[in-house]
Amino acid sequence: MDTPAPDRLPTLADVAARAGVSTATVSRCLNDPARVQKATRQKITEAVTALGYSPNFGARALAAKRTDTIGAIIPTLDNSIFARGLQAFQSALVDHGMTLLLASSSFRPDLEAAQIRTLVARGADGLMLIGHERDPALYDFLERQGVPVLVSWVHAPEQPRASVGFDNRAAMTAMAHAVIDRGHRRLATISGYTQANDRTRDRVAGIRDAMVDRGLNPGTLQVVETHYGIETGARAFSQVMGNEQPPTAVICGNDLLALGAMRQARRLGLSVPGDVSVTGFDDMELSSIADPPLATVRIPHAEMGTQAAGMLTQMVRGGARPESVALPCDLCLRASLGPVPG
Amino acid sequence: MDTPAPDRLPTLADVAARAGVSTATVSRCLNDPARVQKATRQKITEAVTALGYSPNFGARALAAKRTDTIGAIIPTLDNSIFARGLQAFQSALVDHGMTLLLASSSFRPDLEAAQIRTLVARGADGLMLIGHERDPALYDFLERQGVPVLVSWVHAPEQPRASVGFDNRAAMTAMAHAVIDRGHRRLATISGYTQANDRTRDRVAGIRDAMVDRGLNPGTLQVVETHYGIETGARAFSQVMGNEQPPTAVICGNDLLALGAMRQARRLGLSVPGDVSVTGFDDMELSSIADPPLATVRIPHAEMGTQAAGMLTQMVRGGARPESVALPCDLCLRASLGPVPG
């Protein structure tokens, strides 16, 4: 009944003593107020305020066996499309009473593996990951630990794990159709690295699909792989344009690469789309105000984030594995894509 | 010595039993391998692997009274400059063995307050916050909870809390000097909302400082406040240019606003910088490839993130409050800033 020692934080027991009830009642009052009588609740609330009580996280996690925390590992926040998707994810998580633990992998499988283990060790109740492809041992580990996983940024219903995303391959096919239908025959793509990355691989495959659809030989597609980035895109553009048979359209794996390509075109004195068309993928906020505005694929980043938060919360709380969700992409046909020159 | 029940995760005790040592030794081996003999360490390591042991977070946090987790609350990841700063922060945190808990406030003090309490309740050992200005009750709360705070994105040595950042006011003064020195006399600024935001307020004040320095009446500065964003920047630009005495230079509070302003200029048929100069603040990756390239202030986002991670780790582990750090900003004078027309 006495005041807590001044050198330590108040505990549940302090609150209970002050309110004249048991710790069990205080705990119930905090976690499910409907289960205690109104008068009791009031006494407890008053004691909590007076003491400035705030529950101890470790104790709660230990006793309740959950942390209400979701981990997410994304390639990098430096790419604004991931950042924006994550923003939506985080906001929605808060709405569900969950908190976000964040890590990034820099597109490196080894770092990602380490981060997965770290986030689980930090008590993540569930995990959001980008793309399906990773070492099966990691999935085993997560299964053993009982940590549910939701994969985003892809839609691959044949995969054994739940996902919320879009069909990278089909989306890129749609863009490539639009390119080919403007008369382009000599195509190049500047792609992110395809190793250990199902999204980039699907995007390249999507271009080839479109070429086959339109009677072109997919073997003629020039492919340059590089890191995602403006400067790397610019360099890759120089490379593909330096060939004896330069492409009339450069289909880029994301908007950063495309913006880099367009910058380089300007430096080389090439007009876009007069001499060469350039397309992107992602539809970053700034792509529409580029000069010329960038033709690209709008991916449902916010929708993915929001839905992922809801699904993961459900998986963590309900235990059920939800159905995978496919979200649509829109083609944004802007001025950087024009008819084939000549 | 028997195998653990199949329906639960292995515990320290299981590992200890299998390795034939006490739980204390296993704990020491895991947390400070140097303290156990090599042979013992080997037995333990083998038991850990065989059992697939992974420590329980709640128990560890409860017993050790720390989580090795740092919380950060930023306005929004939708703005790539915050996202990039956070990327650097997170990477550096990992290097220090810490994990990031992330929340966002949407620039709303009430949401930020709620997030601060949430992150503390989720066991954050320390907190990184943007800007100094917030309800003193929050600082009291954090102090009572013993959670150290590091403020970023500002440098204000007179504040009682440690910070790592830059002088928003001085940086903006430098930019405004550059503008005025090109002959501009009629100035406008498109600013983020200044309520509860010391950064935006300092930036506007910085412009006024420069005007005073150069003998202009700071009262003539046209100020429009709006949300940070491209579209809002575009609308604000129309508003300031619609006055009977339109400015010859529009100094924007960040790059998004400036890019919106430039887009609107194009729509209105105004040449930048021929008819009106536009400047930004942040130096987002894409600002240099805008058309025309945007004159702006480069803020040390990555450096702030990296240093913040180091300082906060030190505060959490060492307890000492480090010195506040001031980082320099660079002026990026690009083509969107030209001489006054006529």
Next chain:
DNA sequence: TTGCGCAATGCAAGCGCTTACATTTCCACC
């Protein structure tokens, strides 16, 4: 008035780990 059933509350056993302190082991040195 008595008894029954349910709602409200209390009791107490963990949850799995860290760590202060106690004990044992191992050497170097005399």
Next chain:
DNA sequence: GGTGGAAATGTAAGCGCTTGCATTGCGCAA
């Protein structure tokens, strides 16, 4: 071989909360 002391390890007491089960109290029907 004996001794002192450091290094290695063991013992066991919590850390603060949740929750299954036990108990109490109260309204209501008989």
